Amino acid sequence: MNDTHDKSSGAPADAGDETDALEADEVRLVPQGNPLRWRGAAVSAVGALLAFIVMALAPQLRWGVPLGALGIAVAALGLLDLLGTFDDPPERVAARVGIRDLLGPLALLGGGLVAFFVLITLSVAGYLSPSSLSRDGAPTLLSLAASAVAVPAAFLTAVVGVFRLGERLGPCRVDEAGAPRPLIRRHGFWLVALVTLLYLPMLGSHSLTDPWETHYGEVAREILARNDWISLWWAQDGWFWSKPVLDFWMQALAMAAFGVRYRSGEMLSAVAEGRTPWPEWAVRLPIFALTLVAVYLLYKAIARIFGRRAGLLAGVVLTTMPQWFMVSHQTMTDMPFVATMAAAMALLLLGIHTDEAEEARVYEVELGVLKVGLSVYHLVLGAIVACALPQILYLLSRHVEIHAAPFGLRLHGDVFSSGSPGNCGLPGNEACRSVLPVLPGLQPVLQAIIWAQTLAIVLYASWGERRVQRLLFLAAWFFAALSTMAKGPAGFGLPVLCALGYVVVSRRYRDLLKMEIPVGLLVLACVALPWFVAMYARHGQPFTDRLLFHDMFKRAFTHVHDTNEGDDVSFRYYVWQLGYAMFPWTGLVPASLVWWLRRREGGPPGEPGSAEARQSDASVFLAMWFIFGFALFSLMLTKFHHYILPAVPPAAMLTGILLDDMLRLERGAGGLAPRSGSASAPARSPSTVSYERAMLGAVAIGAALLVFFVGRDLAMAREGQASQARLLHLFTYNYKRPWPQSLDFSATLWAFTAAAAGLCFLLMVARWRRLVLYALVSLAVAFTAWGLDVYFVRTSPHWGQRETLLAYMRSSQEIPGPLVAYQMNWKGENFYAGNKLAVFVSSGKKFQDYINEQKKKGVKTFYFATEHGRISSLSNELGNPRIFERLTSIELNNKFLVVRATFE
Numbered sequence: 001m002n003d004t005h006d007k008s009s010g011a012p013a014d015a016g017d018e019t020d021a022l023e024a025d026e027v028r029l030v031p032q033g034n035p036l037r038w039r040g041a042a043v044s045a046v047g048a049l050l051a052f053i054v055m056a057l058a059p060q061l062r063w064g065v066p067l068g069a070l071g072i073a074v075a076a077l078g079l080l081d082l083l084g085t086f087d088d089p090p091e092r093v094a095a096r097v098g099i100r101d102l103l104g105p106l107a108l109l110g111g112g113l114v115a116f117f118v119l120i121t122l123s124v125a126g127y128l129s130p131s132s133l134s135r136d137g138a139p140t141l142l143s144l145a146a147s148a149v150a151v152p153a154a155f156l157t158a159v160v161g162v163f164r165l166g167e168r169l170g171p172c173r174v175d176e177a178g179a180p181r182p183l184i185r186r187h188g189f190w191l192v193a194l195v196t197l198l199y200l201p202m203l204g205s206h207s208l209t210d211p212w213e214t215h216y217g218e219v220a221r222e223i224l225a226r227n228d229w230i231s232l233w234w235a236q237d238g239w240f241w242s243k244p245v246l247d248f249w250m251q252a253l254a255m256a257a258f259g260v261r262y263r264s265g266e267m268l269s270a271v272a273e274g275r276t277p278w279p280e281w282a283v284r285l286p287i288f289a290l291t292l293v294a295v296y297l298l299y300k301a302i303a304r305i306f307g308r309r310a311g312l313l314a315g316v317v318l319t320t321m322p323q324w325f326m327v328s329h330q331t332m333t334d335m336p337f338v339a340t341m342a343a344a345m346a347l348l349l350l351g352i353h354t355d356e357a358e359e360a361r362v363y364e365v366e367l368g369v370l371k372v373g374l375s376v377y378h379l380v381l382g383a384i385v386a387c388a389l390p391q392i393l394y395l396l397s398r399h400v401e402i403h404a405a406p407f408g409l410r411l412h413g414d415v416f417s418s419g420s421p422g423n424c425g426l427p428g429n430e431a432c433r434s435v436l437p438v439l440p441g442l443q444p445v446l447q448a449i450i451w452a453q454t455l456a457i458v459l460y461a462s463w464g465e466r467r468v469q470r471l472l473f474l475a476a477w478f479f480a481a482l483s484t485m486a487k488g489p490a491g492f493g494l495p496v497l498c499a500l501g502y503v504v505v506s507r508r509y510r511d512l513l514k515m516e517i518p519v520g521l522l523v524l525a526c527v528a529l530p531w532f533v534a535m536y537a538r539h540g541q542p543f544t545d546r547l548l549f550h551d552m553f554k555r556a557f558t559h560v561h562d563t564n565e566g567d568d569v570s571f572r573y574y575v576w577q578l579g580y581a582m583f584p585w586t587g588l589v590p591a592s593l594v595w596w597l598r599r600r601e602g603g604p605p606g607e608p609g610s611a612e613a614r615q616s617d618a619s620v621f622l623a624m625w626f627i628f629g630f631a632l633f634s635l636m637l638t639k640f641h642h643y644i645l646p647a648v649p650p651a652a653m654l655t656g657i658l659l660d661d662m663l664r665l666e667r668g669a670g671g672l673a674p675r676s677g678s679a680s681a682p683a684r685s686p687s688t689v690s691y692e693r694a695m696l697g698a699v700a701i702g703a704a705l706l707v708f709f710v711g712r713d714l715a716m717a718r719e720g721q722a723s724q725a726r727l728l729h730l731f732t733y734n735y736k737r738p739w740p741q742s743l744d745f746s747a748t749l750w751a752f753t754a755a756a757a758g759l760c761f762l763l764m765v766a767r768w769r770r771l772v773l774y775a776l777v778s779l780a781v782a783f784t785a786w787g788l789d790v791y792f793v794r795t796s797p798h799w800g801q802r803e804t805l806l807a808y809m810r811s812s813q814e815i816p817g818p819l820v821a822y823q824m825n826w827k828g829e830n831f832y833a834g835n836k837l838a839v840f841v842s843s844g845k846k847f848q849d850y851i852n853e854q855k856k857k858g859v860k861t862f863y864f865a866t867e868h869g870r871i872s873s874l875s876n877e878l879g880n881p882r883i884f885e886r887l888t889s890i891e892l893n894n895k896f897l898v899v900r901a902t903f904e
Contacts, residue, residue, distance in 0.1 A: 031463065031465050033084060033463030034083070034087045035084050036082060036084055037083075040078045040079065040081030040082030041082050043077065044081075046075075046078070047070075047072065047074025048071065048072075048393060051075065052393050052397055055397035056400040057404065058401050058403050065257045068390070072393075075385075080378060080385070083459060085373075085378065085381070086372045086374070086378075088466070092373070093362045094361040094363060095170025095361075095363050096363075097169055097363065097364070097366070099365060099366060104164065106161070106165065107161070109161030111158075112160070113154075115150075116154040116155050116158060119150050120282065121258050124278055125275065126275030126277040126278065147200075147202060147203070147204065148202065148789075151203075152200040156193060156197075159193070159196070160183070188300065191296065191299050192292065194319060195315075198319065198325070198781070198785055199291065199292075199328055201789060202789045203288055203329060204279075204284055205793065207797055207803065208283065208800050209728075210799055210828045211827060212330060212733065213283070213800075214827040214830070215234075215827045216331055218234065218235055218831040219232050220248045220331075221252075223252040224252050225263055229249065230398075232245065232248060233420060236429055239539065241551075243487065243551070244333075244485050244488055244547070246336050246485035247486060250290075251282075251331055253286070255282045255283065257282070258285075260277075260283075261277070261279075263421075263422060263834060264421060264422025265834040267832050267834040268832055269809075271809040271813070280802075284329060284331055287330065287336065288329075291324075294340070295318060297346035298314065298343075299312065301349040301618075302653055302656065304350055306615055306657050311656070313777070314653045314654075316777055317585055317655045318656075320585070320783065321583075321652055323581035323731070324645070324652070325788060326727065326788075327730070329792060332642070332731065333487050334645050337483055337490075337491060338483075340479045340482040340486060340491065341491055342649045344478075345495055345649070347472050347473070347476035348473070348515075349618060351515070353617075354468050356514060358468045358469065359468065360376045360468050377465065377471060380475045381474075384458065384478050384526075384527065385455070385459070387478075387482070391530040391531070392451050392452050395448035398444040399413065399414070400412075413440070414444050416435050418433055419431060427838040427839060427840060427846065427847075428821070428841070438537070438540030439537045439538075447530065451530050457522055458519055461518075461519045461522070462519060469514060473516040474519065474520065477520030477524060480496075481527035483495075492528075494629065498624050498625050499515065501628065506617050506620065554638075556638070559637050561638070564639055564735070571634055573634070574633065577641045579713075580726050580730060581645075583783075584755075584756035587703025587706040587756075588655050588658060588760070589655055591658060592651065593623065593626065595654070595661070596616075596619030622653050625647075626651050629646040633646070641735075642730060659773055663769070663773060697764040700760055700762070701764060704760040705757075707753070707756045708753060708756075710753075711756060714727065715750045716746070722739035724739065724749060737895060740795070740798045743795065743798075752779070756776070759772055759779060797892060798894045799895070803888065804887075804896050804897060805833055805898070808833075808865070811887055811898075811900060812863065815902075817860075817861035818837070819836070819863045820838045822843060822874050833865075837865070843873070860904075861902045861903075862900070863900055863901075864900075865898055866897065866899065868895065871897075878901055882904055883901065884901050885901075885902075
């Protein structure tokens with residue numbers, strides 16, 4: 001931030017000095033930055049102190065997470081101000097604007113975000129689903145209106161504010177006449193709007209799905225209940241070491257921010273106050289945010305190289321692929337892993353095809369006497385600081401404990417607790433106790449110093465960096481680090497493998513020198529590694545043995561928790577699953593995976609910078625992404641259907657490009673029509689054009705047949721198991737769990753199949769192709785809306801435990817009694833009960849002793865969460881109680897139920 005454009009560092013005195021400065025800058029390993037602004041250090045210290053105090057407080061504050069986030073934001077801005085990054089010289093400024101000109105967009109942005117936050121908070125608390133809520137827990141008209149209309153409307157208001165803010169700062173997108181492109185002609189905006197309108201309406205209005213969502217949701221809940229953001233706990237199974245931490249941190253932050261009652265026994269406690277809470281909104285919202293970011297960045301990458309229409313079509317194809325949209329509504333680790341990896345791939349692709357001399361536009365905002373220069377630099381470095389700094393401060397806070405009343409301050413070494421507070425001693429739960437780290441010499445303060453130094457080197461190395469290409473590569477490293485935090489080394493390994501493969505195939509070996517590899521590795525270290533190191537310091541080799549060797553290495557080379565008995569798990573396995581994962585685009589995907597090969601024949605071979613060469617290189621990159629992703633997970637011996645999700649985005653991008661080529665062939669006279677933004681298209685001979693049109697005709701026939709057979713598999717019954725479950729199997733665990741007899745979607749699936757096959761077949765008619773493609777896109781959008789708002793909503797009660805635990809909460813208000821999980825280990829019972837229940841994964845003497853002990857204490861009524869098939873054995877073990885009543889029916893949940901047993 002500068003009071004004037006006259007820099008104290010001094011502008012070049014003459015042309016000779018300027019030339020010397022430029023020459024010096026060319027040989028610098030670290031670009032020259034602006035002079036330091038020491039006031040930024042004070043601002044950063046204030047923000048860091050606020051966040052540190054929130055972290056060190058012994059009592060947890062309701063608004064602790066928002067306060068901590070505010071402190072981190074202030075600290076990050078202070079650090080960027082310390083480096084003088086808001087003071088770029090006038091010659092770098094692309095546009096200047098006063099703060100008054102930004103008030104309108106800021107009001108839209110702020111108003112939309114506030115409304116969105118309030119609506120989600122009210123939904124979580126149950127204020128938008130009053131006592132008129134049906135007894136089976138289904139949403140009422142009011143809650144449906146809030147979720148389906150108000151929540152997306154508030155979010156889109158904020159999105160419009162962001163786009164308007166970008167226009168006011170200085171439009172960088174112009175139409176063919178050179179005028180700023182209006183919002184309604186911004187393909188990216190319409191893609192964001194489509195994702196929002198498809199994904200948000202029912203995001204939090206149905207049960208979490210066992211086992212993945214409830215497993216990971218319970219781990220995230222325990223982070224808050226235990227007030228420990230390092231050592232993860234997993235109900236009756238003790239320490240959770242199976243997955244890295246990103247998904248759990250995001251869920252815990254959202255639950256705390258939106259006011260979820262995460263303490264023991266309180267998750268659904270609002271029922272006692274006449275409300276029905278929806279914690280699912282908070283739990284799933286971070287996944288939606290990551291999905292939206294990934295789709296938009298992929299759109300930007302494809303639009304930059306192939307044109308805006310190709311980018312839009314590719315984004316729509318990805319958005320409407322079942323595995324992508326189903327997993328986007330799952331709080332499992334796969335979407336945080338794949339979405340951040342896809343974002344890294346998109347930024348890598350953008351960086352490769354960005355002029356290395358292009359500098360970031362600086363937009364100067366006048367704040368009275370202050371003038372603040374903003375650019376993409378602040379987005380990239382600000383994001384890195386905002387993710388690394390909280391981890392550093394949290395490590396430091398492990399040595400300080402602040403008590404609010406009476407005020408007290410205690411300094412100590414690292415000490416943490418095992419057990420689930422409020423549930424210690426309950427059957428199935430360990431007793432709570434204090435634990436010391438396995439490596440006492442590697443105290444959190446030492447770790448914090450190491451990561452602070454690493455972050456300082458990143459900031460120093462990027463101090464004066466303003467080249468767009470280098471910033472894009474840094475952003476790619478940042479998202480690769482997040483992907484690593486989501487599911488392990490594959491998060492950065494797959495992008496690195498694709499980048500190396502691209503460099504080798506394209507023979508652009510010098511590009512390796514531009515990819516910010518040294519600084520990128522430091523970004524990876526200070527963002528992704530602190531939790532891994534902190535966990536190793538606390539838990540030692542058992543942690544790495546479980547995470548790295550059992551859940552990563554052994555899953556690759558042996559069968560771990562495999563549920564594919566009797567299935568062919570060879571190369572065919574993921575070909576089979578991708579057919580369902582990409583419906584109704586399944587028929588076009590195989591063609592898109594080879595269609596790019598024709599680009600290798602086009603374009604002047606000696607002109608690597610030509611549009612055709614860039615498109616050919618980008619196609620190679622996308623194809624390698626798909627091939628490496630498919631090969632990596634096909635070679636693994638442990639296979640689940642959702643493991644192939646990393647191969648879905650590149651296939652969707654190539655399919656969108658194929659659709660754009662179809663439209664161009666239909667529109668072009670004598671060849672391909674030029675892409676948007678291109679002055680001309682490569683000339684093609686009549687024979688080539690005829691050949692390509694014949695190829696498209698064959699593609700249409702093959703696509704129609706393939707999509708028909710895939711749709712038939714989705715709609716028909718097989719060996720007593722409804723194939724309609726195949727869509728759920730794209731993300732569930734046990735593929736043999738029964739389909740509810742009360743649900744039948746076969747007619748709807750047959751209708752979608754017939755329509756998709758018919759439209760694919762009509763693609764062979766060139767003069768109808770444009771209308772047919774638009775109809776196919778509309779069909780895919782309709783299928784997505786049906787899949788998320790009908791199919792998923794109606795099946796989720798049978799694959800979750802929200803409704804059964806609600807029945808317990810309501811009944812226990814009238815007739816109190818303890819809740820017992822009988823031969824259950826799905827974790828839905830733990831999550832929705834706040835883990836306040838006795839758990840008997842296996843019954844027998846311990847179970848009977850507990851019941852008898854409770855009877856001696858005067859307890860006459862017990863509630864049991866169990867599976868329908870275990871009712872007889874439960875009744876026998878209880879000695880046939882006087883009242884043995886099922887509180888939920890098989891029509892509500894065909895797998896789980898709650899039973900009330902009353903003794904004399």
